[in-house]
Amino acid sequence: MNNPYGSPPGPYGHAPYPPQQQPRYPGPAPYTPPGHGGSAPRAPVELDPDKRRRGVGLALWIVGMLAGVVLNILFTMAEIFLSKAPGRMLSAVLTGSLFAFLPLGFYLFVPMVLDRYDPEPWWCLAMAFLWGAVVATGFAGMINTGVHIVFAGLFGPAVGNFVSSVMSAPLSEEFFKGLVILGFFYFLRREFDGVVDGIIYATFCALGFAAVENVSYYARADMADQLGTTFFLRGVLAPWGHPLYTSMTGIGFGIARESSKTWVRWLAPIGGFFVGVFLHALWNFVPTVIPDAFVIMLLFWLLFVAMFFCIIIALVVRKGRTIRQFLRDEVLIGNLTNEELELVCSPVGRIQCTFSWRGAEGRAFIRAASRLALSKWHTARAMKGQKRTISADFIAPLRGELATLRAALRAKAPR
Template identity: 40%
Template sequence: MALRSFVVSDGVPRRHLPRRLTVLLPVAGLLVLAGCGLTLLALSTARVGWVAEAVGVAGALLPVGPVVAAFLWVDRWEPEPARLLWLAFGWGACVATITALLINNTAEAVGDLLLGKGGGDKISAMVSAPLVEEGVKGAFVLGILLFLREEFDGVIDGIVYAGLVAAGFAFTENIYYFGRAFAEYGFGDSTSPGVVAAFILRGVLSPFTHPLFTVMIGIGIGVAARSATKRARVLAPLLGYLAAVVLHALWNTTATIGTANTFLTVYFLVMVPLFGAVVYFVHWHRKREQRIVAAGLPAMVDAGLIVVSEVDLLASMKGRKSWRSRVRAQSGPHAARAVEDYQSAVSELAFLRHAMAAGSAGIDAAGREARLLDVVRQARRKAVDVARATR
């Protein structure tokens, strides 16, 4: 999407899109999300009733908070725009969910016709759901890369967007599963698994399963975003999608036709170790981001973008947090927010220059760098001015 101009608002340059896009697209997006959400609410309530639906919502709210918080913690070097993070969650909770519901129900009906009653449910769970759900969830992340390239810096961004889409999807799915369990068995007892058992399984033991699957797509798209070769840019997302589908299918298959021992084996020998590996990978990649930012600071000092005394403060998360805390104590939260915007702009410039050096920044890299240089200068000027005005 071409940019028509670049204007300054509150001292920080911002993209200026045609008014029909800045007004109509957000409204259209909200209407789509609201329509999908209301449709899902109506369908779920019709199946389980209002009381069970309320129990489902209450149960689904508990695990989604820690999951979202974990991905926001990951996204700290150069935080993504809040509107896109909300949109990612909404896409997963509404658009992806209702799309998957329609296609999976169709696959279930076809399966029942071909294999007999009950066969369609298995086909839907083991084949249709992994293929469709991961495809629709991954489409959002791919869309960010293709249409909002400036908001996509690499693997960590892919992980964050994918994780929040999946968290939204799991949230809506949990509402239905918890509500259905309550409608059929109540809270449960020693002979029938009710909503408590469902919550332990989905909310305690496996709140990260959907994010774990879709994060594979995010990693693949993140690798593509920083790849210099066309082959890698095509293969990485496809391999990420394939990994997500295989993991999702394995999980659903063991839950659908496997025994309790089979399910526990897959859980402890596949899912838990893989989750640990992804956590380690994220930790390693955040350390790599820190090194990229630190390596880019001397050139910014030479160019007069930052001053020498800020290098140590910008080179680590601890230094950045300490800087913001000190400014907040001296000049208030508004000044601390201005410093945070400045820190994020420095990170984004460092990431872009690193990508330019590697040949993976894209054909518009020079223009993006010029805009970011203005962002860094004016963000620093604003941070200094706000701090002075509040003293």
């Protein structure tokens, strides 16, 4: 991967731009005193070029959350009060909630550990999780319930169960979970860099969805005295089903974010979505139609999930190498030292900062440097494809932020 950021030939082999091709980044023009000629100073750098778009995205997220809360309350009340024993069902729902939400601490820890080099902001992860837990469950539940009622009434319970579980559920659930990934891709481009980010957001959204969905499964299992078996199957053997399906959509949007080709940016998310729908439908099809083959299916599924985690680790390592490559010229021009570069590119750099004198400023410094490298990466690919990218607008502000944090770290450095 070539680095177009103008470092001279040397240890890293980056050739300089010809004078007529030097890239221009947004930033304040050199100051020219009044009356001394020259062009007028540029306007100050916009610190948040995506501010308006982010505001629209937040408004849509809030509207979706409000609708999802209403739908989930209605479904929960219906499940309790339409059961044959409402009092016992209420107790089962509370028990199911404990079994569904207590393991989340471990489930959520796994993607956070994997995303070492440029962790997503906590508020982005919370938005993804809540969308899956509230919005996706509410709207998908409404559609699946309606489909089951219609087809069961027309063709019988068996057909209603097949259509709702094998056809309606994969399409509706993956669609509404995928909407939050689309939201990050379009409204929060600064927080969405590529395939790894798509997988992380998809995983958090899917874990939120699975937790709320499991409340209902565990409650019904408790009513039938099968809670232990159901928890072992859904919570121990196959907790990564929904994250796996939705990660296909995340990978599609990640590929689109990394590509400058228009056809890839359109087809990759659509293709990823349908791969996720297929995997979801396959998982639901086997126990619904050929339950005797479920054990064999489960073994192959666990192997597939293990391979998927290996792919994620490889992608995270690739992301770290990309950050290092696009920060090398920052060392050459004096914006970073070699020691600071190693800190930023270390998989345990944030932990080192947490337990050293660098503290919160050190973690912020690593994040700013990582964001700078990834913004330069996106800009380099866009320039190669002769495209325009919003990432170019982030380079100058991030360099300014990096300089401020460096000064703060040097001021508090041990003497």
